[in-house]
Amino acid sequence: MSAAVLLDPARLDRPDTTVQHEPFPFMVAHGQLPDEVRSDLDRDFPRYASAGFFPYDPSDCGPSVNALIENMTTPAFASAVGKRLGIDNLGQYPTLVTLCRLLNKRHGTIHTDSKSKVATALLYLNTQWPDTSDGCLRFLHKIDDIDSIVAPELAPLYGEFAVFKRCENSFHGHLPYEGERRVIQVAWLTSEEEKLRKTKRGKFSRAFKKLFGSLDTKLGAGRDRNASHPD
Numbered sequence: 001m002s003a004a005v006l007l008d009p010a011r012l013d014r015p016d017t018t019v020q021h022e023p024f025p026f027m028v029a030h031g032q033l034p035d036e037v038r039s040d041l042d043r044d045f046p047r048y049a050s051a052g053f054f055p056y057d058p059s060d061c062g063p064s065v066n067a068l069i070e071n072m073t074t075p076a077f078a079s080a081v082g083k084r085l086g087i088d089n090l091g092q093y094p095t096l097v098t099l100c101r102l103l104n105k106r107h108g109t110i111h112t113d114s115k116s117k118v119a120t121a122l123l124y125l126n127t128q129w130p131d132t133s134d135g136c137l138r139f140l141h142k143i144d145d146i147d148s149i150v151a152p153e154l155a156p157l158y159g160e161f162a163v164f165k166r167c168e169n170s171f172h173g174h175l176p177y178e179g180e181r182r183v184i185q186v187a188w189l190t191s192e193e194e195k196l197r198k199t200k201r202g203k204f205s206r207a208f209k210k211l212f213g214s215l216d217t218k219l220g221a222g223r224d225r226n227a228s229h230p231d
Contacts, residue, residue, distance in 0.1 A: 006037060006064070007071040007123075009080035012161075018151060025085040026139055026164035028151060032123065033068075033159035040064035041125055041158075045182055048101040053185060055199045056097035065184075069097055072123065072186050085119060085165045093118050093188040094195045103135065103181045105221055110143050110173035110228035113166045116194040117187045121163035124156035125182040135177030137162055143171050143228045156181055175225055 017029040033041070044062025048054060058066050071077060075091030082090030113120055122137065129135070136155045139162075141148040153174075154160055164170055189195050 006034070006068045007032060007077065009077055012080055012084065019084050020151065021086065023141055023150060024139075024165060024167040024170040025087075026151075026162065026170075027081070027084050028154055029161045031159050032161040033125075037064055038127065038158055041068065042127065045125060046099055046101060048099075051100075051102040051104040051178075052107065053098040053100045056099055060099075068123075069184060069186075072121065072184065073097065078188065081119065081121060081163050085163065087119060087165060090119060090188055093190065094192050096187045096189055096195050096198055098185045098187075100183050100185070101180060104178050105176035105223055108135070108174035108176065109223065110140060110146060110171055110226070111231050112143075112168065112170045112172075113187075114231040115166070116190050116198070117166040118190060119163060119165050119188045121161070121186045123184045123186075124154075124160045125158055125184070126156050126180070127158050129155045129157050134175045135179075135181050137174055138172060139164065140171040140173065144226055146173060146175060146226050156183060173228070176223055 011032050012027070012029050014029060014031060016031075017027065019025075019027045040062075041064050044065040046054075046057075046060035046065070048060075056069060061069070073095045078091035078093075078095075079089075082088065133153060136153040138146060138153045139150040140146065141150055154162055164172065189198070
């Protein structure tokens with residue numbers, strides 16, 4: 001299967017795509033993946049047993065997911081995204097890819113992303129979503145108010161895509177959710193050193209959660225809906 005078939009930058013020009021530059025630059029694009037590869041991507045997504053985002057390892061994934069990630073990290077795709085966010089030559093920056101299969105209620109607290117990130121993209125792969133706002137991505141005006149929504153919340157359904165420029169006020173998060181929530185995240189970073197540091201931290205987190213995942217779930221069970229964390 002050709003990677004170009006999976007993710008085409010031209011789809012970002014759909015009439016229902018939203019691009020805003022205030023209060024920070026972001027884009028929300030719908031229908032970014034073809035229906036005919038839905039079952040392949042479902043089959044090939046990694047079978048993580050723990051909740052959270054983990055560094056991409058091709059050996060964890062099947063061929064269609066590897067092809068999709070290859071396309072998400074091309075300079076051409078970065079250029080298309082950067083053009084819409086007002087970021088020159090986004091493709092010059094190293095990429096860090098992380099994947100998430102499961103969440104617990106600790107995840108999704110309001111934050112901006114760290115200063116080491118230039119921009120962050122999220123591509124969702126869930127074939128269905130419950131009739132709830134829980135787990136739906138929100139771009140926000142404030143760091144302490146999950147209801148201060150900048151644009152309509154985005155349900156993490158198959159082919160939904162969101163990307164934003166990291167700013168001091170690029171607040172985003174979601175209401176507490178526990179369960180399966182498949183997403184591929186690509187972050188363009190300021191340096192290779194930051195990529196190495198974040199990859200090492202992510203691998204440690206994965207190993208830790210294999211041993212103490214139940215503690216992680218228990219700690220997050222009662223988090224406040226407006227909770228935030230510094231980056």
